[in-house]
Amino acid sequence: MTEIISSSDVVIVGAGIAGLSAARALSRAGVQVTVLEARDRVGGRMRSVNRGSGAIDLGATWFWPNESLVQSLLHECGLQVFPQEAAGDTLYIKKEGRIFRLPNDLVSSPSYRFAGGAQALPTAMASDLPPGGLRLNSPVHRIVVDADAVAVESTTGTVTARKVILAIPPPLALEAIAFIPQLPKALDHIAGQTAVWMGDMVKAVAIYERPFWREQGLSGFVFSEAGPFRELHDHSTAGDRVPAIFGFASATAMTGFDSSAIREAMIQQLVGLFGYEAAHPLEVISANWAAERYTSPRQWRSAPTTATYGHSAFREEGRDARIFWASTETADAFSGHIEGAIRAGLHAAAAVRQAND
Ligand SMILES: Cc1cc2nc3c(=O)[nH]c(=O)nc-3n(C[C@H](O)[C@H](O)[C@H](O)COP(=O)(O)OP(=O)(O)OC[C@H]3O[C@@H](n4cnc5c(N)ncnc54)[C@H](O)[C@@H]3O)c2cc1C
Known part of the structure; x- marks a missing residue:
């Protein structure tokens, strides 16, 4: 047992956008929060890296006009957005490799991007938390619940609190955290089979000197049955400062591809699609989200499913509850999206405030 280092009203496990949304709502209501984050950064699946004067997104990229919570937060944090570049034709690749050119960007629905990269939003939210409210490099491994309190144990110590919000993907919570007493069987079963949204994705971004595909009248949007990248999009940063294309x-x-094999596969596919101008990117950056231990579980108990997204078991806290759930997978609408994560965080914050002390 690690030494008890502090106490708080509410501990939040995970400083992704769900955890930070809960933390923001609670601390604005005068509730003392401590957010424990496993990684050395905030944002979870919202991860951006700076290249020159642009921000490249290795996780989430877009939000949509019907997602009002994202837009309110962006407004509150004073962050700029820009529309996804979509002008030009789409390429559709059949399984056997035949390429069809379809007029206009047929499949993309209008979407918007974060001018400073998606991670700028959780970063801004974290900077608004009261001093000491966030601890990085603190993976939580055990939660002990008794009638009056919870003890949340991480590698940097134990925080005691009245309540805990689990703002991490449900199957990861089960794998990484020992619950004492155990979670109810039905909830454990549902959480264990809940897929991590985009947790099985490799995202690769190729950066170029020029967006040469646009000179060919192409939008950069590609739908490929042949793969390995099934979907590609223009990923040039705001103002085209860093021209880029990404693929999923x-x-x-x-399986078995390291970052240099991912790079080679990406370049080979881009040359097949756009010609030899694609052969010499300035850089290819990639993220394999299945290999990220703080996103995807190492082992699955059963085939992961999205059918449990927003399951009422994640939101039936009851007035005496000590444990609350808040990742995007638990949201009752927009689950999987950033919007869903914010929604789940706000729901958990409201449920915590309504519950008995
Ligand atoms: C490649 C990719 C592309 C995507 N594209 C889009 C998009 O375009 N638009 C969109 O809306 N959504 C998109 N998404 C989904 C979006 O990123 C997520 O819905 C959202 O970021 C989830 O937020 P969250 O807070 O629920 O979870 P996470 O972001 O997963 O946050 C969980 C946090 O908990 C931490 N953590 C994990 N285990 C522990 C532990 N034991 N102790 C303490 N902390 C822990 C993690 O490090 C992480 O910071 C994409 C996701 C990926 C991976």
Whole structure:
């Protein structure tokens, strides 16, 4: 047992956008929060890296016009947005490799991007927390619940609190955290089979000197049955300061690929699509989200499913509850999206405040 280092009203496990949304709502209501984050950064699946004067997104990229919570937060935090570049034709690749050029960007629905990268939003939210409210490098491994309190144990110590919010993907919570007493059987079963949204994705971004595909009248949007990257999009940063294209591939299809093999596969596919101008990117950056231990569990108990997203078991806290759930997978609408994560965080914050002390 690690030494008890502090106490708080509420402990939040995970400083992704769900955990930070809960923390923001609670601390604004005068509730003392401590957010424990496993990684050395906030944002979880909202992860951006700076290149020159642009921010490249290795996780979430877009939000949509019907997602009002994202837009309110962006407004509150004073962050800029820009529309996803979509002008030009789409390429559709059949399984056997035949390429069809379809007029206009047929499949993309209008979407918007974060000018400073998606991670700028959780970063801004974290900077608004009261001093000491966030602890990085603190993976939680045990939660002990008794009638009056919870003890949340991480590698940097134990925090005692009245309540705990689990703002991490449900199957990861089960794998990484020992619950004492155990969670109710039905909830444990549902959480264990809940898929991590985009947890099986490899995202690769190729950065170029020029957005040469646009000169060919192409939008950069590609839908490929042949793969390995199944979906590609223009990923040039705001104002086209850093021209780029990104692709999604299933991590299962890329088993055994390290970052240099991912780079080679990406370049090869881009040359097949756009010609030899694609052969010499300035850089290819990638993230394999299946290999991220603080996103995806190492082992699955059963085939992961999205059918349990927003399951009422995640939101039936009861007035005497000590444990609350808040990742995007638990949201009752927009689950999987950033919007869903904010929604789940706000729900958990409200449920905590309504519950008995
Ligand atoms: C490649 C990719 C592309 C995506 N594209 C989009 C998009 O375009 N638009 C969109 O809306 N959504 C998109 N998403 C989904 C979006 O990123 C998520 O819905 C959202 O970021 C989830 O937030 P969250 O807070 O629920 O979870 P996470 O972001 O997963 O946050 C969980 C946090 O908990 C931490 N943690 C994990 N285990 C522990 C532990 N034991 N102790 C303490 N901390 C722990 C993690 O490090 C992490 O910071 C994408 C996701 C990926 C991976």
